[in-house]
Amino acid sequence: MNRQAIRWLGTVPFFAYTAIFLLIPTGEIIVQAFRNPSGRFTFANVRGLFDAQILDAFETTIKISLITAVLGGVLGLLVAQSALRDGGPLWIRPVLTTFAGVASNFAGIPLAFAFIATLGSTGIVTQLLNSLGLHVYSHGFTIYGMVGLSLTYLYFQFPLMVLIISPALEGIRPQWREAAVNAGATSGQYWRLVGLPAILPSLLGAMVLLFGNAFSAYATPYALSSGYINIVPVLIGEAVNGDLAANPQLGASLAFGMIVVIAAAIAVYALLQRRAARWLR
Amino acid sequence: MVALRTAARKRTGTGTGTGTRRPGPTGRRRRSGWSWFWLAFAAVYLLVPLYSTLQFSLQTGAHRYGLSWYGYILQQPAFRQSFVLSLRLALETVVISLVLMIPTVYLVHAWLPKLRPLMEFICTLPFVVPPIALAVGMIGLFQGVPSLISSTQILSFAYVIQALPFTYRSLDAGMLSIDIRTLNDAAQSVGASWRQTLWSVILPNLRSAILSSAFLTIAIVLGEFTISSLLLFNTFAVYMQQIGNSQAYAAAALAILSFFLTWLAMLGIFFISRRVGYRSAVGMTR
Amino acid sequence: MANLDIRQLRRQFGDVVAVDSVDLSVGSGELLSLLGPSGCGKTTALRIIAGFDQPTSGDVLLDGKSITSVPANRRNMGMVFQAYSLFPTMTARRNVEFGLRVRGVAKEARARKAAEMLSLVRLEHRADQFPHQLSGGEQQRVALARALALEPQVLLLDEPLSALDAKVRVQLRQEIRMIQTRLGITAIYVTHDQEEAFSISDRVAIMSAGRIQQTGRPAEIYRSPQNLFVAEFVGTVNRLEGTVADASTVAVGPDGAKLSVPPHDWQAGDAVTVLIRPESIAVGSPRENGSSSGSGSGRPVGHIRTHMFLGAVTRVAIEADLGLLLADVPSEHALALPLDTPVTLEIGMGGIRLMRPEELP
Numbered sequence: 001m002n003r004q005a006i007r008w009l010g011t012v013p014f015f016a017y018t019a020i021f022l023l024i025p026t027g028e029i030i031v032q033a034f035r036n037p038s039g040r041f042t043f044a045n046v047r048g049l050f051d052a053q054i055l056d057a058f059e060t061t062i063k064i065s066l067i068t069a070v071l072g073g074v075l076g077l078l079v080a081q082s083a084l085r086d087g088g089p090l091w092i093r094p095v096l097t098t099f100a101g102v103a104s105n106f107a108g109i110p111l112a113f114a115f116i117a118t119l120g121s122t123g124i125v126t127q128l129l130n131s132l133g134l135h136v137y138s139h140g141f142t143i144y145g146m147v148g149l150s151l152t153y154l155y156f157q158f159p160l161m162v163l164i165i166s167p168a169l170e171g172i173r174p175q176w177r178e179a180a181v182n183a184g185a186t187s188g189q190y191w192r193l194v195g196l197p198a199i200l201p202s203l204l205g206a207m208v209l210l211f212g213n214a215f216s217a218y219a220t221p222y223a224l225s226s227g228y229i230n231i232v233p234v235l236i237g238e239a240v241n242g243d244l245a246a247n248p249q250l251g252a253s254l255a256f257g258m259i260v261v262i263a264a265a266i267a268v269y270a271l272l273q274r275r276a277a278r279w280l281r
Numbered sequence: 282m283v284a285l286r287t288a289a290r291k292r293t294g295t296g297t298g299t300g301t302r303r304p305g306p307t308g309r310r311r312r313s314g315w316s317w318f319w320l321a322f323a324a325v326y327l328l329v330p331l332y333s334t335l336q337f338s339l340q341t342g343a344h345r346y347g348l349s350w351y352g353y354i355l356q357q358p359a360f361r362q363s364f365v366l367s368l369r370l371a372l373e374t375v376v377i378s379l380v381l382m383i384p385t386v387y388l389v390h391a392w393l394p395k396l397r398p399l400m401e402f403i404c405t406l407p408f409v410v411p412p413i414a415l416a417v418g419m420i421g422l423f424q425g426v427p428s429l430i431s432s433t434q435i436l437s438f439a440y441v442i443q444a445l446p447f448t449y450r451s452l453d454a455g456m457l458s459i460d461i462r463t464l465n466d467a468a469q470s471v472g473a474s475w476r477q478t479l480w481s482v483i484l485p486n487l488r489s490a491i492l493s494s495a496f497l498t499i500a501i502v503l504g505e506f507t508i509s510s511l512l513l514f515n516t517f518a519v520y521m522q523q524i525g526n527s528q529a530y531a532a533a534a535l536a537i538l539s540f541f542l543t544w545l546a547m548l549g550i551f552f553i554s555r556r557v558g559y560r561s562a563v564g565m566t567r
Numbered sequence: 568m569a570n571l572d573i574r575q576l577r578r579q580f581g582d583v584v585a586v587d588s589v590d591l592s593v594g595s596g597e598l599l600s601l602l603g604p605s606g607c608g609k610t611t612a613l614r615i616i617a618g619f620d621q622p623t624s625g626d627v628l629l630d631g632k633s634i635t636s637v638p639a640n641r642r643n644m645g646m647v648f649q650a651y652s653l654f655p656t657m658t659a660r661r662n663v664e665f666g667l668r669v670r671g672v673a674k675e676a677r678a679r680k681a682a683e684m685l686s687l688v689r690l691e692h693r694a695d696q697f698p699h700q701l702s703g704g705e706q707q708r709v710a711l712a713r714a715l716a717l718e719p720q721v722l723l724l725d726e727p728l729s730a731l732d733a734k735v736r737v738q739l740r741q742e743i744r745m746i747q748t749r750l751g752i753t754a755i756y757v758t759h760d761q762e763e764a765f766s767i768s769d770r771v772a773i774m775s776a777g778r779i780q781q782t783g784r785p786a787e788i789y790r791s792p793q794n795l796f797v798a799e800f801v802g803t804v805n806r807l808e809g810t811v812a813d814a815s816t817v818a819v820g821p822d823g824a825k826l827s828v829p830p831h832d833w834q835a836g837d838a839v840t841v842l843i844r845p846e847s848i849a850v851g852s853p854r855e856n857g858s859s860s861g862s863g864s865g866r867p868v869g870h871i872r873t874h875m876f877l878g879a880v881t882r883v884a885i886e887a888d889l890g891l892l893l894a895d896v897p898s899e900h901a902l903a904l905p906l907d908t909p910v911t912l913e914i915g916m917g918g919i920r921l922m923r924p925e926e927l928p
Contacts (some may be wrong), residue, residue, distance in 0.1 A: 025418030183666030216411030
């Protein structure tokens, strides 16, 4: 056997592993989504996705994902740009990067607790607001609702944005700004006509990534909003562990639905990324 | 070999600026008021929930504060079991990941560049198939293999997949920054086998990338909840969730402990990757 | 058109003094080059003039009025950067229109002016390309057009050709000079390339370590460098260390070979540096009976060691009793002087300069 063939063989473990633990399970989802309890092909499960409660779950999850993607995106951009400037202590950049990494990993159960401690009915900030006369809970706000969950999601969304968009911001040549200023532009004109257009593809792509991130979240809404609002991943968990009415195939079709939504988002991302690479060469 | 190692270490930079060197600030605008505002906003947003949790965790009674909840938690056998389990899984995941990925990424970079797009695609797939969906698929697939599905082993197998994008990106970036082709050719010209090359030349240059991805994987696994809760295992995060249902204050203490661990891992990554100069410290447990 | 004055300009970064008491005047319509090695402060000075940096002390005056406190986007100076300055998301045309657009100029007027500028730099046919589709030279031409579109009072160029290929550089520097003269625009040109500065400038200011070493017309500087740094930075020069023997002789080299020098007022015994331009050394082959074929004095003084073919002229290295000398000979003459040939040297008095031996600034 010649050497090149041996090298090809050397990659087999990786492909075998990902086949067994990634590709085939994914295929399994798709297969199960179209199979009824007796094993025959059916559209019934997919049709079941259009049931009122499930549609509501998709709608809520997509809404929260969109809102936190856009808000997190804008916020992350502003914070990243602020950290990138010269002047001020040198430690701002590394501290922010480290913290952003922590924040995006802190998500899940601990984050849910943290926000309950902050904005729950007896949370620190809630009490602060009460003392200022803003009784948010009596006005219908709750940490377990859509607004509360969105605020919690933002905790890991905008740091993630900071991490993703920083390379693109660093790719902005200082000469662009100087040339713009030299030609008479104000800071605002520079951003509107030169800066933002240059990073727009990366920006949009990053927001799409944020969307996928929020859409896939399980631990945070599980700990925070179970039983209060419908989130698709949580629904899947309930389907698997038997809490939902007897339809085990539902979990698979829900998972299938998730994959479709996210795949669409990623496809958009890949497209935008290619355009961004062209300009920032 | 030492000469090969050091000679091939390329400097990576961020690539801004012109070729001329200027001393001191390059005349970029100084921070405006808005910059400070947004940084302050970020600081507040990120720190307040931590502070609230900390405050909760220190409440031992009406207006009394102390560390008793921490002591309580640390003494729970369930805490120790779940933490040790998660830690063990984390280390297993790291080992499996590296043993699987390093040779593969090396082979692709050195000799099989055509496979690179395929590898990238596969390693980005875990973003499209979120852990919750993956768990469903795995349960369906391995239902008939009770020995696999009821042992914690399945978790580390799944975690390898979950950490795949980050491990790959880390190693890929690491390999890109050292000139694999030249190193390879140089090693072969002195008669080294591919195993010797990998071990003595490539690996030492990848130390940063390996350590970075290891720390990141550990952070991910320690905080992982989705798959372990679905498969009914008692990992650290699952334990935290259970405590949260019954004892809010203890849960707060746990959350602070968990935060500290993640922070240590991130600090580790930061100090390691500073040497090489690229950033890939993005992780997700949701 | 405007004249620019820089008075006692100083820029300090912590302990580092990048620009040290620089005085400069650029007349209306003049092209002055700021020439010096990397790190000498020329770019820093230019950026201060453009408004991207504030001086620690000193003043910048335009037509007699101080503009040091005027923000960069209101100084009405066009700047051409070394590289990467074109806006990537805009075509060449839109890049050139940018300044006019920012100023609120109407669309037709903008388009007209942009077209005019682009034809000035001969790129009308590439107007709708994006920067990444243009070659380096084309990008710089667009950058020039963009800078000129606003009819600025002063044109500032920061090493505009340094990132380009040699051939493009030579061609483009001529174009820049022609445009500058045609428009009669005052210009400051920063470069580290001595040949570039000398070939296109009205005057040159040579900088080193933050200070101006000499200012003057190219020919003047070449003929009469005021210090050792300028002498060695500009063109090639032979440098010999020696001791004054008498009013018309200096002893140079390890063996104290005698060299006739023009009249001077040094004292016998003074240490001195002798500078000789290669074109001032006439190389000839000795004849048996002492007379020569070339213009040498007949006595063999050295041997040819290397040839450097430079086109019309060949620079030969000669190992002589004076030391190792570089001499320029017409290339056809060089054919008769292969390696190791014994040769005679005659050094024209006009090409010898005596200087105090000093450390380079």
